[in-house]
Amino acid sequence: MSKTINELQDEVIEDFSLFDDWMDKYEQIIEFGKELEPLEEDKKVEENLVKGCQSRVWLIPEDENGVLRFKADSDALISKGIIGLLLKILSGHKAEEISSAELYALDEIGLKEHLSPNRANGLANMVKKIKMYALAHQAKD
Amino acid sequence: MKEAAMKFDIEKIRADFPVLTRKVHGKDLVFLDSAASSQKPKQVVEAISNYYLYEHANIHRGVHLLSQEATSKYEDARKKVASFINAKNDHECIITKGTTDGINLVASSLGEHCVNEGDEVIISHMEHHSNLVPWQMLCERKKAKLKVIPITDDGELDLEEYEKLLSEKTKIVSVVHVSNTLGTINPVEEMIEKAHDVGAYFVVDGAQAVPHIPVDVQQLNCDFYAFSLHKMYGPTGIGILYGKESIMNAMPPYQGGGDMINKVTLEKTTYNDLPHKFEAGTPNIAGGIGMGATIDYINEIDWKAAHEFEAEVMDYAHKKLSEIEDLRFIGTAEKKTGAISFLVGQIHPYDMGVLLDQLGIAVRTGHHCTQPILERYNIPGTVRASFGIYSTKQEVDQLVQGVERAKRMLG
Numbered sequence: 001m002s003k004t005i006n007e008l009q010d011e012v013i014e015d016f017s018l019f020d021d022w023m024d025k026y027e028q029i030i031e032f033g034k035e036l037e038p039l040e041e042d043k044k045v046e047e048n049l050v051k052g053c054q055s056r057v058w059l060i061p062e063d064e065n066g067v068l069r070f071k072a073d074s075d076a077l078i079s080k081g082i083i084g085l086l087l088k089i090l091s092g093h094k095a096e097e098i099s100s101a102e103l104y105a106l107d108e109i110g111l112k113e114h115l116s117p118n119r120a121n122g123l124a125n126m127v128k129k130i131k132m133y134a135l136a137h138q139a140k141d
Numbered sequence: 142m143k144e145a146a147m148k149f150d151i152e153k154i155r156a157d158f159p160v161l162t163r164k165v166h167g168k169d170l171v172f173l174d175s176a177a178s179s180q181k182p183k184q185v186v187e188a189i190s191n192y193y194l195y196e197h198a199n200i201h202r203g204v205h206l207l208s209q210e211a212t213s214k215y216e217d218a219r220k221k222v223a224s225f226i227n228a229k230n231d232h233e234c235i236i237t238k239g240t241t242d243g244i245n246l247v248a249s250s251l252g253e254h255c256v257n258e259g260d261e262v263i264i265s266h267m268e269h270h271s272n273l274v275p276w277q278m279l280c281e282r283k284k285a286k287l288k289v290i291p292i293t294d295d296g297e298l299d300l301e302e303y304e305k306l307l308s309e310k311t312k313i314v315s316v317v318h319v320s321n322t323l324g325t326i327n328p329v330e331e332m333i334e335k336a337h338d339v340g341a342y343f344v345v346d347g348a349q350a351v352p353h354i355p356v357d358v359q360q361l362n363c364d365f366y367a368f369s370l371h372k373m374y375g376p377t378g379i380g381i382l383y384g385k386e387s388i389m390n391a392m393p394p395y396q397g398g399g400d401m402i403n404k405v406t407l408e409k410t411t412y413n414d415l416p417h418k419f420e421a422g423t424p425n426i427a428g429g430i431g432m433g434a435t436i437d438y439i440n441e442i443d444w445k446a447a448h449e450f451e452a453e454v455m456d457y458a459h460k461k462l463s464e465i466e467d468l469r470f471i472g473t474a475e476k477k478t479g480a481i482s483f484l485v486g487q488i489h490p491y492d493m494g495v496l497l498d499q500l501g502i503a504v505r506t507g508h509h510c511t512q513p514i515l516e517r518y519n520i521p522g523t524v525r526a527s528f529g530i531y532s533t534k535q536e537v538d539q540l541v542q543g544v545e546r547a548k549r550m551l552g
Contacts, residue, residue: 022166022499027550054507055491055521075521076489077551078496119495 005097008089009105016109025109026078032088033080039073050129053122055079061133068095068137070130082111083126090130098134103127149446155531157182157438168501171536171543176321176349176480176527177505178371184441185375188434189427200426201400201417215426218433219416225436226366227357228383232415235382235389236429240348241271243367243382244315246419247344248275250392251365255342256312258284263306263314263341265290265298266517269321270510272346276315290316292517296323296472304335311341318350322509322523323472324480326354330361337362342388348372352529353448353478358383370428374530375435379428382419389415396421447530455481455528458537462526465544471514471523482509482523485544488551490522496547497524502540 003011019025043060050057055076062069070091074080089105090098106112112120155161158180163170172180192214198207200215216231223231237243256262262276266289280287288311290303298316307314314336319326333343344365350356352373358366365388369380394401394412398421403411412418458481462468467486484490494506505525508515515522526540 023496023546023550026496026499030550055489076491078492 002092005089005093005101009103009108012085012089012105013108022114026081029081029085030077031081032084033074033077033082034084036073036080036084036087037071039071043071044073050083050122050125052125053079054118057083057122057126059083059126059129059133061137063137066094067092068098068134070133079122082123085111086126086130095134095137099131099138101131149443149450151450151531151533154442154447155533157184158531159183161531165501165503166499169539171500171502171539173526173528173532173536173540174503174505175352175529175532176372176525178377179352179374179529180531181376182374182438184438185431185434189376189431192427192430196430197426199423211426211430214433215424215429218429218436221433221436221440222381225439226351226381226383227359229359230386233383233386233389235384235416235419236424236432237367237380237382238378238425239369239371239380240346240367243365243380244272244344244346245275246382246395247315247365247367247384248279250395250419251313251342251344251388252279252283254392256280256283256285259310260285260312261288261306261308261310262286263288263290263303263311263316263336265316265327266292266513267296267298267320267323267325267511268315268317268513269346269348270512272315272317272344273513276313285312286310292323292514295474296320296325297474298325298327298332300328300332303332307335307339307341309339311336311339313342313344315344315346317346317348318356319347319353319478320472320511320514321349321480322482322511322514322525323474324477324482325472325474326350326476326478329363333361333363349479353451355445355448364388370432370435373435374438376428376431378425379432381432386415389419394418394421398422400424442530451528451530451532452478454532454534454537455479457534458526458528458540461537461541462544465541465548467548468544471518471520480525480527482525484520484523485548486552488548490524492551493524493544493547496550497540497543500539500543500546502543504540 044058048058048060050059055074057074057079059072070087072083160180196211198211200212219234220231223234228234262280264276276287288306291299293299318329329345336343342364345363347366347368351368364385366383371377401413401418401421403413468483471482490506497504507522
């Protein structure tokens with residue numbers, strides 16, 4: 001039985017609880033980016049871009065027997081890590097679970113609070129795009 | 142060390158800027174983003190605060206004492222800044238919201254005055270968007286052509302190409318004095334002479350020059366020179382557009398409203414004289430008074446020694462940064478000031494900026510409002526460290542250590 005979104009959030013919170021220093025937290029975030037499934041070069045196009053990020057972030061959904069999996073990449077490692085962190089939590093669940101998920105982990109680890117408004121906006125847009133895909137997928141069913 | 146730089150008391154200067162004692166993410170602030178906006182000395186902030194607390198009234202129209210006092214302080218500020226850039230007349234200094242506002246004024250009003258269908262306007266490939274978009278807009282409106290002076294790999298203007306672009310069709314040339322991204326100091330004085338030879342007007346975007354090098358508008362013989370106070374230790378929202386009297390007298394007004402009129406009837410309005418003709422509405426009085434205090438501050442410290450000290454810090458930064466493996470500078474012109482742009486290996490400037498911020502080091506990352514430059518060098522952005530009179534070699538050392546640490550994490 002695969003883990004629920006909240007179980008995955010709790011795991012992330014635990015991972016981050018090991019670090020006091022934000023440099024270490026960034027190191028961990030960069031690691032999440034490295035765990036992402038690679039995104040094909042031909043998918044790195046304008047329509048797959050997440051708007052409002054200072055670097056380019058591409059995101060695509062894939063339907064695997066009723067479960068939504070996402071692939072993503074970025075030209076910056078920290079952005080890639082942040083999307084990696086989000087997908088670690090949100091990828092691989094049913095569309096309705098994703099669209100209704102309450103992302104408490106981002107507050108808990110202090111990421112939202114830590115980012116400047118510009119960058120927090122980029123993070124919010126990533127979450128929005130993931131949820132939009134999930135909602136669109138639900139509407140199709 | 143040069144004598145002037147030795148005389149320069151950096152600790153005394155830094156004490157004038159209380160923000161420099163701040164901690165950022167628990168670390169001492171290393172502020173290397175003065176090209177975006179410099180910090181303000183307390184003398185300037187106090188002048189603005191005093192004005193609001195004890196001296197505020199609208200200017201130019203009141204018969205009462207407060208209004209007269211505020212008017213004379215505001216107009217004194219104009220005189221001070223006119224003398225600072227050696228303008229022939231005070232009224233040749235139009236008080237604007239900043240460089241962007243000044244350039245829009247010239248593009249609109251001078252453009253109306255002298256640009257027609259088929260005419261040409263010349264800018265360069267290293268312009269800030271604020272000295273590019275207004276000219277694009279003018280050329281679209283007038284069906285004129287916008288020509289662009291190319292830049293070399295080192296980030297210098299290609300002056301041979303510039304001469305080829307000049308012709309009797311050229312009406313206006315508008316070029317940046319110091320590039321905000323590349324740091325290049327452009328040889329505007331000789332460029333101005335060449336533009337005048339074909340009868341074109343020359344506009345200088347001086348936003349990054351005035352804080353770092355001496356500017357004498359009469360010696361340059363430019364027709365217009367625009368700059369912002371907030372990049373030279375003054376308040377935001379205030380700037381100067383210097384323009385030659387005879388040209389500005391011939392130009393139509395830019396915005397209509399109070400202060401810019403002589404007589405208004407419902408049928409016809411006659412306009413006020415310079416500088417008021419181009420200053421519609423209640424101005425940024427506090428900003429103007431802050432501008433006066435800024436020039437007083439500059440005159441009080443040894444401005445020349447401050448520049449020499451700053452140049453030394455910048456030379457040191459070039460030397461130290463160049464020792465970092467895989468670091469490459471974007472902009473290697475022979476004459477540079479103010480800003481150093483660089484990239485390290487394949488590291489995205491955004492990543493570098495985020496980690497440096499974590500270490501208390503404020504740099505700028507991204508396109509710096511010069512997207513055509515990034516396109517020219519085919520890069521996603523740069524990391525830009527920029528300096529002010531309060532920057533030190535220790536701060537450069539902290540930057541270098543920060544870049545090394547970020548590089549280890551991102552490599």
